[in-house]
Amino acid sequence: MIGRIGGVDGVALETEKWATVLRRLGHEVFILAGELEAEVPGSTVLPELAFSHPATLREQDDAFFVQDADEREFVDRLHRDADRIGHDVLAWLTSERIDVLITQNSTTLPCHLTMGMALKRVIELTGIPTIAHDHDFHWERGDRYATRYAGVRDIIEECFPPDLPNLTHVVINSYCRDSLRERHGIEAHVVPNVMDFDAGFGQPDDFNRRIPDELGFAPNDIVLFQMTRVVRRKGIETAIELVERLDDPRVKLVVTGHATDDYNGEYLGELHRRAARLPRPEQVRFAADRFANVRVAENGAPGKFSLSDGYAFAHACTYFSRYEGFGNAFVEALAAKVPIFVNNYEPVYWPDIGSKGFKTVQIENNELTDRAVEDARAVLTDADRRADIAEFNHEIGRRHFSYEVLGRRLDRLLAA
Structure with missing residues (x-):
């Protein structure tokens, strides 16, 4: 219910x-x-x-x-x-x-x-x-x-x-x-919150291969995805700051979430103004109108891509939240084999997730240090490094946050 x-x-x-x-x-x-x-x-x-x-x-x-x-x-x-x-x-x-x-x-x-x-x-x-x-x-x-x-x-x-x-x-x-x-x-x-690690989440296919063209990416673009709703605690301004400090015209940030929980649109407006002040404002794309929870194919219309479709074309994901009850976007990135840049959000990240041993670019208190920027650059520009990180994190995620883990715990709860 x-x-x-x-x-x-x-x-x-x-x-x-x-x-x-x-x-x-x-x-x-x-x-x-x-x-x-x-x-x-x-x-x-x-x-x-x-x-x-x-x-x-x-x-x-x-x-x-x-x-x-x-x-x-x-x-x-x-x-x-x-x-x-x-x-x-x-x-x-x-x-x-x-x-x-x-x-x-x-x-x-x-x-x-x-x-x-x-x-x-x-x-x-x-x-x-x-x-x-x-x-x-x-x-x-x-x-x-x-x-x-x-x-x-x-x-x-x-x-x-x-x-x-x-x-x-x-x-x-x-x-x-x-x-x-x-x-x-x-x-x-x-x-814990979980994902199906056997479902092929975040895989390219004929439908989602249109994403680069439809969002206007060039073949050599490096794409960051912010896979969250637009609410203040998500720290999306830090992702925009990262784009600015990387100072690489190939880097693009796509914000996929809607702003229906952003009362009066105040935070969304701040983000638009923050992006407009970038030397290259086109590096930030607000694309909520093109993404939904599940794929939507419409006759004669562009339709909408799913979250899984977005992960299929992400070089990395930004997740600079200040507070989360758990962190679905983090576990989604693990399942999709996408590296993630994360803030040590309260009160959950380190005790329940980060301490498992994942390889991330992690910041504290939403402070984007020079070291974090350079670590992010190294991940984004090295395909082999991204692949190694993604596989490593995927296996740890399977061990702790998979459907199999949920199934065992639900079995015990229902048998009690």
Whole structure:
């Protein structure tokens, strides 16, 4: 169960991977979502679960952004809406004969209060065995979920996350495990984000061979890909700085992600202005209109390339994030056999990923040193070195972040 699926955000991507692995293990998988951003097998839409639903947007304004509602009336409305959603969720569980419920970040962030409230009630009422896949928690978001309403604070304390005997929590990194234990006394299992290392991810084919021409690359261009959404914490300005400091007209940076989560387009505007100040502004391409989570072929139109298509033509990837719950783009680069330039992002990179022994160009605190620039140049201009790094990282990634790893851990969770 998830608010939205079919898109490129980490929660949606991992949910689809879990569904794939569960099916490989022989389970039948049904998905209840508020919104489908692309076709997803086995899915049912319940619009009230969507983050973009008018009732959800109103609840968020009342609870966190505007906070000018009458508290008693507002909290009563939340409970009524939660009851209605809970009734619909219960009907879905019954009609699909669900044996185990898996929630995807639905009871961690209060970005949909009534969904979390409804889920707690349903899980408690039915006693259904439940796995809560917790990608990140509200206390990691600063004052985003601060509210003047005591009633809302009580809801957050009780439902985000809930602590129930039939509910097993799964987190994606050791920091979340430790903070969940310290704040709520809840023990959680760590299951990292994964990729299918046997799927031929990031391979050239007849469809994606059009990328160089369609994006205007010359045959000798050196292409960096930024495979993330456009949000401030991704540190995309550091990738633009790297292009400037490399001072090589062959180097191009392609930003594939959309900016729908960049409120008011402020950060995207800053990036466009930063790129425009380069001696060669054409070295940075914002190409969200040409990329999607999955390939889209349209009759008589250019269509869209997938993330896998983009990796197929990347000399390296930039990933200078300041903060991540895990780091899907890092694992994607491992699977695609593409070198990666990375910031030691909080709170996950070194404890859960970097310490595994990957070969990267790594910076600290988003400070692009002269040494890092020269190391990046050496990788980008030496094809043999890129190939060696990519193969080395691919094998370590397979050992720690593959579908096989996920399959073993899900088997243990479901057998418990």
